[in-house]
Amino acid sequence: MRRLTTVLTIGAASLLAAPSASATTREYWVAAVPVTFNIVPNGRDAIMGMEYTPADTVFGTTVYRRYTRNWGKPQANVPSGSGNSDLMPGPLIKARVGDKLRVHFKNLDTAFNRPHSMHFHGVEYKPSSDGSYVPGYSGRDGDVKPGQTWTYKLTAGKDSAGAWPYHDHGPAMHESIEGGMFGMLSILGRREKAPDREYVVIFSPMGKFQAIDGRAFVGNTPVFKSRVGELVQWDVMAMGSEHHTFHVHGHRWRGPDGVPVDTVTVGPAESLRVRWRERDPGTWLYHCHVETHMEAGMIGTYQVKR
């Protein structure tokens, strides 16, 4: 596995823009690892007053996990305090337009012994980094067997700014996605301001539950936190076979077409980025507005302090 550290400098700062960030090569080390996962750690649906036992909520699965260089040690997928759990979704992969990404993937799925892969949306790559399995066309990128590795070579191009899915697209794709093998890329424009807070919201069914980032019901789903005045960013997407609607209470935002909204459809692998400067203190609900999804756990809280 060759390590690439070329740093490209992007020149010519605009008179109107902040100084240019330098384009660079960003490396991530990720492995598919078997874990035991609990969708409802506190055993409760607080809103409906229902109780669940571990027999209902604990299952074995395979997830993407971030590692130090050369898969030295496992790391938390997300920074402490982000609201997300440290196992699901996979690591948030960050870049800026103009950057190169090298995602080094190793299949450590010794429990299920399935081949896996990573398929990335939004970024530019050659077919050998596509990560999808099609007999006769695809190579090892789409069929990384247990013990093997593959490096996906990606570029954040001019049309890559935004929040994008990645997920397993190997021979066991359908089981993997139901089991949580997905995560997001977050790509900023070349001179775009980074948010003060960034929240990852992935809607997916998990067995009889409807999960956000692998967790169901208020008290289990991520608790996202901010303060008045901060720039907050929501990276939202869906995986699986159902369409959802993303809603945040007490807030609204202008879509890219300029129209104010507070609820938007998100279908499988569709993704969107929502930003606002926070000004509304309180504890608010965020949820999928599909009734049966809310009832099955797709709801959480967002806490804004003064």
Added chain:
Amino acid sequence: MRRLTTVLTIGAASLLAAPSASATTREYWVAAVPVTFNIVPNGRDAIMGMEYTPADTVFGTTVYRRYTRNWGKPQANVPSGSGNSDLMPGPLIKARVGDKLRVHFKNLDTAFNRPHSMHFHGVEYKPSSDGSYVPGYSGRDGDVKPGQTWTYKLTAGKDSAGAWPYHDHGPAMHESIEGGMFGMLSILGRREKAPDREYVVIFSPMGKFQAIDGRAFVGNTPVFKSRVGELVQWDVMAMGSEHHTFHVHGHRWRGPDGVPVDTVTVGPAESLRVRWRERDPGTWLYHCHVETHMEAGMIGTYQVKR
């Protein structure tokens, strides 16, 4: 219950715009009332030639109903001749950007004896006017018990122009929404022209039927009427657990992104406002284009006279 009548004057008329409308406080008096409702009053699916008996189509439920001041007398939810029934959806709540709204809500649901609430999309409010029930966080606004009242204090802010849902978000939310406890807010920009005709279209499942404003099949769903030359406005949204597509025959419109469309996806609690200057006389169908929804009643007629 304090009555607020402060009138705020918004100054500085633009050289290009019509004279400024004055911002004001608008009051609505609404109650949750038990009713007996018939989804298919004429007992027929005219297109497929099917007959239904009241045993199939009549049910008891709770709806939002408009009242005179201090819940003196019940009123029709919508003006006579609007095409909508007088019981479902709830009253169309109107404002302009800059206005304050006071929605005084009383739970008169003595039949089912359930707590209820009102949760509003699109407008600005403090957590105490959120109207959603979360044990440990929420107050009486999300849990108005039979006989009790609550006043929701809302502001039509700069990002509130549009057509928005409101609905029960109390402990019995899921039953209430299936039973028809929903309605719309219609908020005009500060100097925006009011339409000549305004139609409310809410897609929701009701038992085995797929309803528009609580009614199923041509002849039961609203008959919307206009004349050539009028500015017509459709306020469209969905409630429940399914995605829909809104289509009007013989017409098309430009979305806010400038692209002409005649069919658009509307998921649960998503909403949109469609406007055009009418120029096509005739009797036209409007419907959800999901085949199984059309078959189950989600279709009506729009009549344009010269």
Added chain:
Amino acid sequence: MRRLTTVLTIGAASLLAAPSASATTREYWVAAVPVTFNIVPNGRDAIMGMEYTPADTVFGTTVYRRYTRNWGKPQANVPSGSGNSDLMPGPLIKARVGDKLRVHFKNLDTAFNRPHSMHFHGVEYKPSSDGSYVPGYSGRDGDVKPGQTWTYKLTAGKDSAGAWPYHDHGPAMHESIEGGMFGMLSILGRREKAPDREYVVIFSPMGKFQAIDGRAFVGNTPVFKSRVGELVQWDVMAMGSEHHTFHVHGHRWRGPDGVPVDTVTVGPAESLRVRWRERDPGTWLYHCHVETHMEAGMIGTYQVKR
């Protein structure tokens, strides 16, 4: 059946635009014909390694078929090499904004002996060309019985540029749409550049399969082909009762709101047009990203040569 050949000249070329195309009247001759159709001609799901027998995949149905003038001889619906089959979807009906269209339809469905019609989205027409069946309102346009004909008179108006559905809207609409009676209109702006390649992608369920243009699984669905440097255009829509998400591997495009995407929701009768200048050689997947739809066949390949 009167033949209209009036040619209208649209004047006043803009200083900035290419020379004006002349508006004209375009005629199409289409019939509803009974056929025997095979959803999975090669009998295989290559990705999952499943085999199917003709008993699973062959069925009798009725489709739209293009004919020479006066229904003289049947023609292939699409040019050879387009990637689409010659039976499903119906002929791609092309025009430019400003054109008139005369679609002469004959019902030759002697096998099922059902009435049929054509209902067009996106274009302007009078109620007598609407093609939908509503007892009491509609005329013969919505109920063309076997052996009968009807001419639909359509205009590509200023809001008609784009890719649009057409489909049966007669008394047997629901069976017809499940059986494949649908196609697309492709309307260019008055001076818009025609693409070098145009691909029609229609998502629809067919029995237990999920089809693209009536075919399921890689090797049966259309193989779309292009070369680096070509302007390619995807005309995408859905028919039936489900929502989909259209995704192409290794590519992304800017929506009309300027935001880059590579996956978008398409609900029943919703349609969109995606264009890009090709620059990424390789064999790529295109598919609906709803997992259960991919598994049931809604996936194909796109081949780009240098």
